[in-house]
Amino acid sequence: MxxxxxxxxxxxxxxxxxxxxxxxxxxxxxxxxxxxNKPTGPEAGDGCPFCGIPQMSDADGLVVARGKHVFAVLNLYPYNGGHTMIVPYRHVADYTELDGHETAELAEMTKMAMVALRKASGAHGFNIGLNQGVAAGAGIAAHLHQHIVPRWGGDSNFMPVIGHTRVLPQLLAETRQMLADAWPSG
Incomplete structure (x- = not known):
């Protein structure tokens, strides 16, 4: 089991x-x-989970690392083990709404997440992206978040391809701790 x-x-x-x-x-x-955990509307006060996570402890919010303008958090419904998201603290929906400091820190924290995922799990590659708007597949379109999905050679086995099911070998709390321990100081 x-x-x-x-x-x-x-x-x-x-x-x-x-x-x-x-x-x-x-x-x-x-x-x-x-x-x-879906927001009831587009505003920060409409139950946005990304607005609530920063007030939680790292363990309770699955926060891997915190910066000045953005934070790294595990996806509660991951595509692969270690699926991390970089999220601005500010409630903005579109990449073009980020200011220069937020954009720079989002990019830098993405690089740090890649380093941590390689160190902690030996990831061979990554899918990195922003789903802008509901039409583009954003589950929470009102609050920008960039996905970093680690990939390994041969990880597209029959489960996700045929069975439309992903098998995750580790509890999210354990994955969060592993990535936090591997996070580069910076």
Whole structure:
């Protein structure tokens, strides 16, 4: 059993003969599907999780590192283990709304996250990007956040490709601590 997941043979119609397949159940993903932690509107006071995280402890908020203008936080619903986001403290929706200091620190902290992810997990590559607006896939479009998704050779196995499921080998709290320990001083 993986933490938070169970595998079990499924019986036909729930009562018939077992088949040869194992099913991977990930009930914690339903919270994301149903919109848990989503803001109720576009303003900072509308329940934006990125505005609330800085007031939490690092462990409770899954904060990996804090800068003057931006912070690094683990994605609560990661694409891969170590999926980190760089988020400005200021509630802005669009990259063009960042000032020069925020833009520079976002870029610098992205580099630091890459260094930490390579050191902590041996990442071979990264997908890095900003989803600007709902039409572009932003889950929380009202507060800018840059994704840093570590990748490894061969990590596109059958689970995400065929099964549309990701298997994460570590609890988020453990991943956060591992990355915080590997974070370059700076």
């Amino acid at each position: 993986l933490h938070g997941m169970t595998t079990e043979p499924v019986q036909q119609n729930g009562v018939g003969t077992q088949d040869a397949f194992q099913r991977l159940w990930t009930p914690h993903r339903m919270a994301y599907i149903q919109g848990e």
